[in-house]
Amino acid sequence: NAGVMQNPRHLVRRRGQEARLRCSPMKGHSHVYWYRQLPEEGLKFMVYLQKENIIDESGMPKERFSAEFPKEGPSILRIQQVVRGDSAAYFCASSRAGINNSPLHFGNGTRLTVT
Amino acid sequence: QQQVKQSPQSLIVQKGGIPIINCAYENTAFDYFPWYQQFPGKGPALLIAIRPDVSEKKEGRFTISFNKSAKQFSLHIMDSQPGDSATYFCAASGGNEKLTFGTGTRLTIIP
Numbered sequence: 302n303a304g305v306m307q308n309p310r311h312l313v314r315r316r317g318q319e320a321r322l323r324c325s326p327m328k329g330h331s332h333v334y335w336y337r338q339l340p341e342e343g344l345k346f347m348v349y350l351q352k353e354n355i356i357d358e359s360g361m362p363k364e365r366f367s368a369e370f371p372k373e374g375p376s377i378l379r380i381q382q383v384v385r386g387d388s389a390a391y392f393c394a395s396s397r398a399g400i401n402n403s404p405l406h407f408g409n410g411t412r413l414t415v416t
Numbered sequence: 417q418q419q420v421k422q423s424p425q426s427l428i429v430q431k432g433g434i435p436i437i438n439c440a441y442e443n444t445a446f447d448y449f450p451w452y453q454q455f456p457g458k459g460p461a462l463l464i465a466i467r468p469d470v471s472e473k474k475e476g477r478f479t480i481s482f483n484k485s486a487k488q489f490s491l492h493i494m495d496s497q498p499g500d501s502a503t504y505f506c507a508a509s510g511g512n513e514k515l516t517f518g519t520g521t522r523l524t525i526i527p
Contacts, residue, residue, distance in 0.1 A: 407459030
């Protein structure tokens with residue numbers, strides 16, 4: 302049973318470009334979460350999605366950031382017009398039935414570097 | 417009120433010793449307290465978790481102690497090994513699907 306798969310592992314973008322980060326949850330998991338980790342800091346919640354629905358995006362910056370989890374295919378975190386401050390590790394996680402009922406499993410992250 | 421404060425920032429322990437990592441929270445709505453272990457270049461992995469109805473939970477060499485009145489919880493690692501060297505994060509959630517993480521403790525176990 303494969304874990305949470307994220308790609309790419311590393312992504313380099315110039316300022317102003319778009320970054321697209323992909324996440325395939327564990328098999329049987331319908332709850333997907335995105336977290337951001339800055340160097341030497343803990344993870345910060347960004348967004349929580351279920352299939353075709355954004356449930357909680359209270360941690361997402363209001364501009365340039367968007368997320369989706371379509372009926373078919375992986376969840377996508379999209380960052381438009383990237384700036385240097387977007388450089389971070391972005392982790393996707395999934396759970397079978399929500400974190401109060403089942404464990405949260407994390408992928409190995411996408412490390413975004415903005416030059 | 418959403419913060420989880422974690423200490424120490426870094427910790428060096430001799431092999432076989434018992435490292436202790438502490439966390440404190442303010443939000444009384446928190447009712448789920450997991451600990452995660454993270455190795456360099458990897459995602460966090462769930463180690464052990466506790467809910468406020470018990471004061472202690474043990475899984476293998478890992479123990480969580482929970483003090484509801486003080487709003488504090490801690491991780492103890494028994495018989496620590498060099499392979500336990502990693503960054504450890506406490507976290508908390510309550511009433512929603514968001515985990516609030518501490519800032520992490522970099523643990524080094526020396527042989």
